[in-house]
Amino acid sequence: MTTELEQTVRKLATLKPQVKGGLDQAGALQLPESTKVRFEKYGVDYARGYPEIPVTEKIPIFVDEAEQFRNELFEVDDRGKYADPEKKALFGAAKEVKHLTKHIGTEIVGLQLSELNDKQKDELALLIAERVVVYFRDQDLDPRKQLELGKYFGPVEIHPQAPRVPVGEGGISVIWMDLAKSKGLDLSFKRGGGTAHWHTDLTHELQPPGITHLHNDAIPDVGGDTVWVSGYAAFDKLSPSLQKFLEGKKATYRSLHTYLDRENPLKGRKPVVREHPIIRTHPVTGWKSLFINRAYTTGIVGLEAEESKVILEYLFSVFEKNLDIQVRFNWKPSKKGLGTSALWDNRISQHYAVWDHEGLEPRHGTRVSTLAEVPYLDPNSKSQRESLGLSLD
Ligand SMILES: [Fe+2]
Secondary structure, eight states: OOOHHHHHHHHHHHTOOOOGGGSOTTSOSOOOHHHHHHHHHTTOOOTTOSSBOOOGGGSOOBHHHHHHTTOSOOOOOOGGGGSOTTOHHHHHHOSEEEEOSSSSOEEEESOOGGGOOHHHHHHHHHHHHHHSEEEEEEEOOOHHHHHHHHHHHSOBOOOSSSOBOSSTTOOOEEEOHHHHHHTTOOOOSSOOOTTOSOBOTTTTSSSOEEEEEEEEEEOOSSOOOEEEEEHHHHHHHSOHHHHHHHTTOEEEEEEEEEEEOSSOTTSOEEEEEEEEESEEEOTTTOBEEEOOOTTTEEEETTSOHHHHHHHHHHHHHHHHHOGGGEEEEOOOOSSTTOEEEEEEEGGGEEEEEOOTTTTSSOOEEEEEEEEOOOOOOOTTOBOHHHHHTOOOO
């Protein structure tokens, strides 16, 4: 039964002014030229308003509604499990396979993601699980093909309220900080904000994303890089005593979006909060990973708030200060008009989009995330270095 107050709040929430389609009415914010060319080539109708904003009535207003969203378990079956460990089909077809750093990041040269066969896709899934993030420059990619690849890896995340590419039922999110800025997000040289902070996507979900594919089709001439850091390596940086202490412990993860409390709708907004293991096992590699991030991990279950704060601060710093387990990638294609793709495993990484271009040149991307298993720790699993026979010192 809905109360009168609840009905009023719901009505007010749906009365939010919305710019139709999201494009700036005054014409100040235009879709980047290279994005237009891509969309026109592949028949994406952006003229009626872009990006598509999900129907306001369907966006959760109360926190209990948001908690119910995707609250049922579903099966996932990682394609990486079916791959040839030597990845002969993928590597054999590539012009070059470049490992960008020792511990994270590989670039595949000379292949189009849209043309991979299933064997190569399975091998790519395994490569992402091992190297954390894999890059493909100079891509000519239909957004529908991007969605199709995501669906090959598993169920695709459809966000209830994030801006999306107007294709079918959704599933292709728009990553375009210029839009957020045009809608009032305070972004400047001093305040990077937006995606310019260390985070892992959607960690409050019951089954957070695994393979996440961002295709940038508008890329600044200089800058606009993204940095990723490995959760496997972060775990290997810890002492055996701290590893033991954390194994089996859970943390709380909050959502980015916030909602109203049905009982107390006028008392401010609350995020969705879920618990997951701090150390989780990757189902394909069997390696342990440290699964926390500064943006969304709020506490360690079972510890006093002050204890939790001190330990989490240290764990965040392991990701953020160890440059040897990070990779910084510049997206620029070698040929104008083409885009660049990064496919990372969200279960074993954090990322940070560098805001050095200050929005003075457009940066626009489309993202497809495949949802993965409920995070778990297999007590018999090993760390990456242990498994590879590397020094644990
Ligand atoms: Fe992100």
